[in-house]
Amino acid sequence: MKTYLSRRAFLAATASSLAVTSFAGLSFAQDRIVLRLSTPASEGDQRSVALAEVFGPDVAGFADYQPSYNATLFKQGTELEAISRGNLEMSITSAQELATIFPEFSIFTAGYLHRDAEHQKKVFAADFMQPLKQKVEDELGVKLLAVMYLGRRQLNLRTEGKVMTPADLAGIQLRMPGTDAWQFLGRALGADPVPMAFTEVYTALQTGAIDGQDNPLPTDKDAKFYEITKQIVLTSHLVDLNYIAFSKKVWDGLTPDQQATAQKAADAAAELGRQRQLKLEDELVQFFLDQGLQVYEPDLEAFRAHVQKAYLESEFAKDWPAGMLDLINAL
Ligand code: KDO
Secondary structure (H helix, E strand, C coil), X not given: CCCCCCHHHHHHHHHHHHHHHHHHCCCCCCCCEEEEEECCCCCCCHHHHHHHHHHHHHCCCCEEEEEECCCCCCCCCCHXXXXXXXXXXXXXXXXHHHHCCCHHHHHHHCCCCCCCHHHHHHHHHCHXXXXXHXXXXXXXXXXXXXXXXXXXXXXXXXXXXXXCCHHHHCCCXXXXXXXXXXXXXXXXHCCEEXXXXXXXXXXXXXXXXXXXXXXXXXXXXXXXXXXXCCEEXXXXXXXXXXXXXXXXXXXXXXXXXXXXXXXXXXXXXXXXXXXXXXXHHHHHHHHHHHCCCEEECCCHHHHHHHHHHHHHCCCHHHHCCCCHXXXXXXX
């Protein structure tokens, strides 16, 4: 499991490394820029596909887009640090990862906050989001170009007992990704969360080291979790997102035209990925039923009430910018 540096220690270390690299200056003498992206997602994941189909070709006039999948270049959760230190140019990062450094981002990790993909887009584009983006840029050296829709996270279990309310998850060892915000979500759902990297989940389900995991339906298919689980409970507890994260240092070395092209390319890739992911979510229930899994909706009101109460009473909520929850809900 990854250990996160404290925000102060991390930002202090980063500030000095940014100072050195910006003083030394980046060499763009060669006319082509290499944009390496590291992600734990597979090559077949719709975010990966959209970036490869749209972003790569759209920036090909000045940059070579070089994606690495399945966390082979950087371990899940270490990408932001790598970009910040100048060791990586791009990643698809999460609000949960950003929240380890900037606690205010935990607002976007709260269950049942975003209503759907469109709401997520509006939140990312909203004026109140600007100071948060600016802070990540200024303090971490990371530019958040666009929001990618990962999908509605659903419970996927190898156990057979029906889960209708949070009480039915008591004692269930539910794998969640490895940060506090993710662990909290697991607990808020009523389960016993177990932190684990995405790339280890298949084997852990297969061996029974965990009882289940949560991810959107397209991820469950892509990672073949249906081969070793028995049910999907359609809790839709988190309309999940990832941000396209881009090195600020590299960005500042681009011409205004190149910046405009890269921004347009990121927006177009995010939109394509979003539309494809939504379509897949619609189609996949039948796929899992055909694989012999049970797929059903639990008591959604019971889950929503339990999760929202847990967040409002949590330590996380104390870090949320004043009034932002109301602004998000009003969008
Ligand atoms: C996961 O680890 O379950 C998760 O879905 C978390 C997301 O934030 C994202 O990082 C995703 O994994 C990876 O891109 C793999 O799909």
